[in-house]
Amino acid sequence: xxxxSDTSFDGISEQLFTLDGVPGVLWxxxxxxxxxxxxxxxxxxxxxxxxxxIATRAHRFVAxxxxxxxxxDVPGHGDRPxxxxxxxxxxxxxxxxEAGAELAPLIAGFQALVSRRxxxxxxxxxxxxxxxxxVGAGPVGYWGVSLGCGLGVPFVAAEPRVRAAVLGxxxxxxxxxxxxxxxxxxxxxVQWDDERVPRHQxxxxxxxxxxxxxxxxxNPGKHAExxxxxxDSALRFFARHLG
Amino acid sequence: xxxxSDTSFDGISEQLFTLDGVPGVLWxxxxxxxxxxxxxxxxxxxxxxxxxxIATRAHRFVAxxxxxxxxxDVPGHGDRPxxxxxxxxxxxxxxxxEAGAELAPLIAGFQALVSRRxxxxxxxxxxxxxxxxxVGAGPVGYWGVSLGCGLGVPFVAAEPRVRAAVLGxxxxxxxxxxxxxxxxxxxxxVQWDDERVPRHQxxxxxxxxxxxxxxxxxNPGKHAExxxxxxDSALRFFARHLG
Numbered sequence: 391x392x393x394x395s396d397t398s399f400d401g402i403s404e405q406l407f408t409l410d411g412v413p414g415v416l417w418x419x420x421x422x423x424x425x426x427x428x429x430x431x432x433x434x435x436x437x438x439x440x441x442x443x444i445a446t447r448a449h450r451f452v453a454x455x456x457x458x459x460x461x462x463d464v465p466g467h468g469d470r471p472x473x474x475x476x477x478x479x480x481x482x483x484x485x486x487x488e489a490g491a492e493l494a495p496l497i498a499g500f501q502a503l504v505s506r507r508x509x510x511x512x513x514x515x516x517x518x519x520x521x522x523x524x525v526g527a528g529p530v531g532y533w534g535v536s537l538g539c540g541l542g543v544p545f546v547a548a549e550p551r552v553r554a555a556v557l558g559x560x561x562x563x564x565x566x567x568x569x570x571x572x573x574x575x576x577x578x579x580v581q582w583d584d585e586r587v588p589r590h591q592x593x594x595x596x597x598x599x600x601x602x603x604x605x606x607x608x609n610p611g612k613h614a615e616x617x618x619x620x621x622d623s624a625l626r627f628f629a630r631h632l633g
Numbered sequence: 634x635x636x637x638s639d640t641s642f643d644g645i646s647e648q649l650f651t652l653d654g655v656p657g658v659l660w661x662x663x664x665x666x667x668x669x670x671x672x673x674x675x676x677x678x679x680x681x682x683x684x685x686x687i688a689t690r691a692h693r694f695v696a697x698x699x700x701x702x703x704x705x706d707v708p709g710h711g712d713r714p715x716x717x718x719x720x721x722x723x724x725x726x727x728x729x730x731e732a733g734a735e736l737a738p739l740i741a742g743f744q745a746l747v748s749r750r751x752x753x754x755x756x757x758x759x760x761x762x763x764x765x766x767x768v769g770a771g772p773v774g775y776w777g778v779s780l781g782c783g784l785g786v787p788f789v790a791a792e793p794r795v796r797a798a799v800l801g802x803x804x805x806x807x808x809x810x811x812x813x814x815x816x817x818x819x820x821x822x823v824q825w826d827d828e829r830v831p832r833h834q835x836x837x838x839x840x841x842x843x844x845x846x847x848x849x850x851x852n853p854g855k856h857a858e859x860x861x862x863x864x865d866s867a868l869r870f871f872a873r874h875l876g
Binding site: 580582596597602603604605606607608609610617619622623626630 | 823825839840845846847848849850851852853860862865866869873
């Protein structure tokens with residue numbers, strides 16, 4: 391793990407790092423000492439580790455809960471090099487969707503492919519970050535919707551350190567099998583008018599989770615229109631399960 | 634409005650009253666002075682105005698938000714006299730259900746009948762309670778699930794003073810038409826394994842609400858098994874919209 395930069399703003403420290411070629415970011419309370427809960431965040435498709443939807447949430451997790459938050463770029467995203475295989479598949483998928491193919495199976499196939507790389511990458515990030523004195527081996531949470539759900543479900547299923555997860559905007563087609571291995575508490579977001587993931591696919595993924603405590607929050611609006619009050623809810627969910 | 638008793642416990646004043654033969658209860662912070670938000674609560678079938686599910690929630694609304702909370706007995710429930718017509722229909726429905734009839738249409742018909750009485754009764758209670766110096770004409774919320782949803786949907790649709798409502802465990806069969814006239818923010822509870830109201834009926838009622846802000850919270854478990862954290866959520870919902 392190699393640190394590239396270390397800046398602070400508004401009481402929050404932001405450290406950029408790379409780990410075996412994976413670019414990442416770690417946010418912690420400025421001057422933090424000792425073990426604390428850690429939330430790993432997975433970004434959406436076409437986004438990156440410091441996209442506004444990630445950074446805004448991370449800042450609140452750090453500022454209001456005192457957590458550490460880590461995020462890394464998914465292959466082919468952010469500061470990672472172009473990935474020819476993924477690029478080719480993405481281009482093919484786009485062409486198929488424009489030719490009238492159903493979007494959900496294409497997304498599902500793509501996410502399954504990417505998750506074979508991200509699950510071990512994210513587990514390695516967890517190993518490295520938990521070695522740091524100001525993070526330590528505290529309870530771990532995961533937050534990710536859309537692509538962050540498609541990659542998050544197999545990650546949470548594989549990683550026993552994760553004790554609670556916020557997931558959503560993802561369908562059963564991509565993730566039902568791994569979801570059936572998840573037993574930790576989950577808060578699951580559905581956009582009622584999602585134009586990318588059919589509603590019944592989202593409900594079926596919620597259904598597939600084996601967690602005894604799982605709670606579905608559905609709100610009107612399209613894929614990208616999660617209302618602001620769901621961030622308040624995610625904060626309280628993590629505070630309850632990791633705090 | 635005639636007050637029958639006035640007791641206090643743990644900083645909460647409980648006043649029993651009757652209004653035109655309807656027995657009710659009003660909870661307020663002890664020593665409360667001046668206008669405050671008021672939450673009207675509708676109890677479930679076979680329950681009453683001071684049933685544990687009502688009283689526990691009311692106490693937290695009063696203690697943590699400083700609200701006033703009112704609840705009244707539904708016809709044929711609590712301290713109200715036996716109602717021969719409703720008793721007869723309930724008995725007939727039970728016999729039909731035991732003979733294999735679908736439960737949801739029977740519940741829907743019964744609730745429609747009862748709501749023709751409760752809507753004007755509850756509006757009169759609102760008039761009277763808002764005249765009291767320690768309640769006043771502040772913002773009004775409604776909380777009711779199951780029968781409290783079946784009766785609550787037509788009430789919220791009819792009563793412009795209600796600014797926000799927690800509803801749920803109810804189906805579209807009973808309430809879709811009135812739900813389409815509701816435009817205030819709604820938090821809507823669904824029990825994912827509800828043995829009384831089919832899941833698709835619950836989702837369809839959520840769908841029918843005309844509210845721009847509506848949020849569905851679904852949790853595993855049967856009709857009566859709403860998890861405790863949903864009360865925390867209802868508190869924050871009302872604090873956000875009435876506070």
